[in-house]
Amino acid sequence: MSGERIRKKNQAKKAGSRRPVCGATPIPSAPALPPSSKPFSPLDWLRSVSIYKLAICLLLPAALIGLLALPQSAQLPALVTLAIAVLACVLSQLVLSRKAGAPLSLSEPALISGLIIGSVLAPDTPPLLVALICAIAMLTKRLLRIRHVPLFNSAALGLLLGGLLLGTQDAWWASASTPVLSALLALSALVLSWKLKRLPMQFAFLAAWLALWGAAAASAGNAPAPSFFLGSLPLYLMAFMLLEHTTSPMRPSWQILYGGLVAAAAFAIVLSSFQMEAILVALLAGNALTKLLLFLPGTPSSAPAAGAGVELCLGKADLAEGSTRCVSAGGRNFSLVRMSGKYYCVDNACTHMGGPLCKGSVGELNAYTITCPWHHSVFDLRDGQVLRGPAQESLRRYEVSVRNGQLYIRA
Numbered sequence: 001m002s003g004e005r006i007r008k009k010n011q012a013k014k015a016g017s018r019r020p021v022c023g024a025t026p027i028p029s030a031p032a033l034p035p036s037s038k039p040f041s042p043l044d045w046l047r048s049v050s051i052y053k054l055a056i057c058l059l060l061p062a063a064l065i066g067l068l069a070l071p072q073s074a075q076l077p078a079l080v081t082l083a084i085a086v087l088a089c090v091l092s093q094l095v096l097s098r099k100a101g102a103p104l105s106l107s108e109p110a111l112i113s114g115l116i117i118g119s120v121l122a123p124d125t126p127p128l129l130v131a132l133i134c135a136i137a138m139l140t141k142r143l144l145r146i147r148h149v150p151l152f153n154s155a156a157l158g159l160l161l162g163g164l165l166l167g168t169q170d171a172w173w174a175s176a177s178t179p180v181l182s183a184l185l186a187l188s189a190l191v192l193s194w195k196l197k198r199l200p201m202q203f204a205f206l207a208a209w210l211a212l213w214g215a216a217a218a219s220a221g222n223a224p225a226p227s228f229f230l231g232s233l234p235l236y237l238m239a240f241m242l243l244e245h246t247t248s249p250m251r252p253s254w255q256i257l258y259g260g261l262v263a264a265a266a267f268a269i270v271l272s273s274f275q276m277e278a279i280l281v282a283l284l285a286g287n288a289l290t291k292l293l294l295f296l297p298g299t300p301s302s303a304p305a306a307g308a309g310v311e312l313c314l315g316k317a318d319l320a321e322g323s324t325r326c327v328s329a330g331g332r333n334f335s336l337v338r339m340s341g342k343y344y345c346v347d348n349a350c351t352h353m354g355g356p357l358c359k360g361s362v363g364e365l366n367a368y369t370i371t372c373p374w375h376h377s378v379f380d381l382r383d384g385q386v387l388r389g390p391a392q393e394s395l396r397r398y399e400v401s402v403r404n405g406q407l408y409i410r411a
């Protein structure tokens with residue numbers, strides 16, 4: 001063997017045995033294509049459609065049926081209110097995204113907020129007030145956050161603040177108690193809860209709601225009409241507001257607590273105020289409780305203690321805005337993303353079939369999503385939730401901290 005070849009061989013061996021100076025190492029390359037593709041089936045479609053698209057597909061017919069149930073003179077104003085609300089929410093979100101430097105795209109969550117606000121507000125609400133309520137909803141969603149996740153259901157908060165500050169009235173016309181609408185809302189609640197894995201929460205809410213109103217009716221000796229406590233309004237709340245994945249808990253035990261407490265608070269408030277829209281207060285109180293639970297010791301998403309965490313071989317300047325990096329630390333692989341100046345870290349392996357998420361794209365559904373390169377499942381970087389299948393399991397996410405310009409995760 002020539003001297004030159006021996007020298008090159010030794011160099012290669014030396015490079016191979018070199019230890020990284022800290023925990024981050026490149027991840028071995030993964031195939032860019034999926035190992036196989038499955039034949040289409042309706043159940044697969046239901047699994048794979050994004051939760052946002054599914055919610056929109058269910059909200060629209062609910063609004064249409066509610067519209068037809070209104071007196072003829074109120075139908076056109078209700079349609080105008082709905083259109084303005086959708087437009088105002090989407091535009092407000094675009095303006096806020098532009099200000100934050102996030103990619104500009106049609107925001108499905110904003111569209112959903114617009115559909116809910118437009119379907120709840122009284123049809124004769126002045127257009128300017130409708131637009132203002134939507135702007136308030138989108139702004140508070142952006143401002144009131146804990147650990148990058150919205151604190152409150154934006155539509156509920158917008159509607160409540162609209163009533164308090166602007167004197168607007170809620171009519172909940174897309175939850176009129178007609179048999180067809182009630183059936184659609186019950187189906188929506190079931191399907192969306194199944195997709196979001198929030199069935200324990202919904203059952204807890206329904207059980208507590210029925211038990212409390214049933215007990216009240218029995219003790220008064222004068223049973224209220226079933227439509228009062230089993231009408232479409234609680235079903236609408238369950239289907240489209242209670243189970244919003246960013247403002248409701250993920251753990252089954254917390255879901256049961258959350259569903260039961262929201263039902264109890266709603267019962268107490270409605271009973272004392274005789275206003276069904278006061279139910280929004282109970283929902284927002286439940287949202288706040290969810291975020292308080294995150295601070296309990298031992299919570300998986302608790303922030304790392306000062307000094308704790310695994311150091312990555314990355315400085316904060318090494319990750320460009322809107323980009324993704326594959327890193328490994330402590331023998332595990334992660335996908336690290338920088339978005340709007342903040343860092344997000346999730347397991348690198350997609351929960352569907354292990355696709356390499358760090359090779360996927362970010363910002364497809366909204367600024368905080370990552371898409372698997374294999375079968376295009378979409379996950380929310382802020383809480384790891386599946387937003388579009390075929391993946392069914394959430395991703396584990398990790399808090400990222402920056403100390404002395406270096407990135408750390410709690411792994």
Ligand code: FES
Binds near residue numbers: 351355374376377391
């Ligand atoms: S591996 Fe199939 S969607 Fe990620």
